[in-house]
Amino acid sequence: MRKNFGAKPWLYPQPVFIIGSYDENGNPNAMNAAWGGIADANKIFICLAPHKTTDNILARKAFTVSMGTAETVVPCDYVGIVSGNDEPRKMEKAGFTTVKSEFVDAPVICELPMTLECRLLSYDTENDWLFGEVVNISAEESVLGDDGNIDLTKLRPIIFDGIHCAYHVIGEKVGDAFSDGAKLQ
C-alpha cells in the first residue's frame, strides 16, 4: 500500500553544494544549495533563486561548487541560513578562508576539500535554472586514496534530507556499478 504525498521537492540524495563567488568588490561569499546535479560530462545544473550569490555569478560569470562534508556541517549550514547582504563578516564567522581559483574568477574555499571550478553558461531568470561549465575539479591531497583519486571515506561528503531538515554522511558501499547487475543477464 502506498501513501500519496502530492507534489513535493523531495528526493534522495539531495546534494549539499557550497557555492563560492566574488562580489563586485572582490569579496568572497558562500551559500548552500540542495537543488542541482550533473548536466553533462563537463556541465552542472543548479536551481538558484535570487540571492547575493546569484548576483555575483551573473556579474563575474563564474563560481565554484564545493561538497559539504561531515567535518564542516556547521559552517555549511550557517552559510545557508545567513545572507552576505545582511552579514558582511559571513565568511569569517563561518571560519572559511579562500584563495582565487587558478581557472575561473571565483574563490576556492580552503576548508572544503573537493571543489568544482565553473564558468556560467546560462541563467533562466523565469525558472531560476543555472547551467555552468565545469572547467576543473580540485581536491585536497588529504582526501585522496592510495590510487590518487578522491576517497569517500576521507572526504565524508554529506547529503541534505529535505523532509527532515537534516544532513547525513554518505555511508558504506553496497554494490558495484556496471557489475552487480550483470549477474541477472
Place this chain on the structure above:
Amino acid sequence: MRKNFGAKPWLYPQPVFIIGSYDENGNPNAMNAAWGGIADANKIFICLAPHKTTDNILARKAFTVSMGTAETVVPCDYVGIVSGNDEPRKMEKAGFTTVKSEFVDAPVICELPMTLECRLLSYDTENDWLFGEVVNISAEESVLGDDGNIDLTKLRPIIFDGIHCAYHVIGEKVGDAFSDGAKLQ
C-alpha cells in the same frame, strides 16, 4: 595542496534514479540515471541522452523516478546496463513488477518504495536536458516512520559514486539543517 583533475562529471552525492516509462505498446521499461536533481518545488531535472526510455517519455509525455535502494542495488544496476531495445524480458529479469501510476501515464515499480510521478515539461535535444513536473510522490507504508513521513533508515536510498563506479547507502545523521549553523550567528 590541491590536485587538479580537469573537467570531470564528478560530484557527491549523485543520485540513483530509476526512470519508469511505457513504450508505444504499453510495455513498462526502467533505466538507471545519475545526472539530475530537483529543479523547483515541483520540478525535476535529468540529463538524459537518447535511450528507449527517452523515446518513451517523448511519446507518452510522462515518467516516474524511483529512488534506488540498498535492497534493490542488483536490479537497479541491471536496468542501467541492459537496454530494453536488446532485452524484451528486461523488467522480468530485473524482478520488477509495475502498476500504472494513478496520476500520470507511466509505470510505478512495485519493488522500489519511493517514487516521483512526473509529466514531461521539456526536452532539449541538443543538450539532452529534460525537465519534468512532479505531480505526486508516493511511498510504501513499509518505509514510513511513526510520523507518517519517509524514514531514511527504512528506505535506505543509495548514491552513485561515479569515480569508483560503486553504490553507497546514505549513512548516519551528522547535523540539523537550518539549526546547527545558527550556533555561529
